[in-house]
Amino acid sequence: MPRVLIVDDSRYQRHLISQALGQAFSPDQAADGREALALFAAALDIGAPYDLVVMDILMPELNGHEALAAIRRLEAEHGVAPDKVVPAVMLSSLDDPGNMLRAQFDSGAQAYVTKPFTPGTLLEALMTLGLVENPFGEDDVEAGDPCKIF
């Protein structure tokens, strides 16, 4: 069963997140960034890395940005290729442009969900990351589709 590390200083929020993820994941919980980092490092050391990280931002000790950036450094030190890093969803009550941008362009999150959240919104984010079944078929982009990265 895929493993998820849920990081939030609110026990109630950790419960809500765990409930939203249902039985699909085996959860571990951390109440701050430093505890999350210790759990993540231990998981890497025993060869049983997490498959998903759900990270709050406003927490004591290390905040979510700092903790996730530290997780990315740990992965690099362990030789994890950039395209194989654990998917991370930032889940925060902060909905300002600076935090949403920083999370996904600098801290290493692949998606951002704003609290209060619905289970559907969180699962939608996980679907995008390939962690729950995606009803997209196997077809890829059609010929002639217009948008490039530049």
Add this chain to the structure above:
Amino acid sequence: MQDLLERYPDHRPLFLNVAQGGIYETPTIAHTVLGSCVSVTFFVPNRGMAAIFHALLPRAEEYRLHEPDPSPYKFVDTAIRTLFARLERRGVSRYEIECKVFGGASALFAEEMSVGRRNVETAFTTLSELGLRVAASNVGGERGRKIVFATGTGEIFVKFLSNPAFLGGR
């Protein structure tokens, strides 16, 4: 994609090209492909109303040389302001609207302020200025995205592209 169309038999499919967008009051499967471009979805749950656009560049005022662009959906800021104004004219309050932001990929080794990042920053900033809450976003990275928006339910499905043609720069 066919699976998704079968999942919503009452929705009509509509492909959005660059600089296209609009409000949809009948169930529509709006789908598009994003590289550096950005799409913002607007969903008004209790009114059966939704909107989406596919914008190429961040701010209109930075690019207009002689006269206004014929499509407000070419630029992120004018696209958001246009759709919000049109929703307001239909009596929709900002508090009823759920927004989500997608796209803004950057080429590997892109400069720090790539077009993708500036597109996303403009989307977040403009939405914030209008008091519109972003419920979720999936932005950045180095791969393009295909997104499908079921306007009748507000559901969004995103798939990262693996086609190498969409990994590099133009």
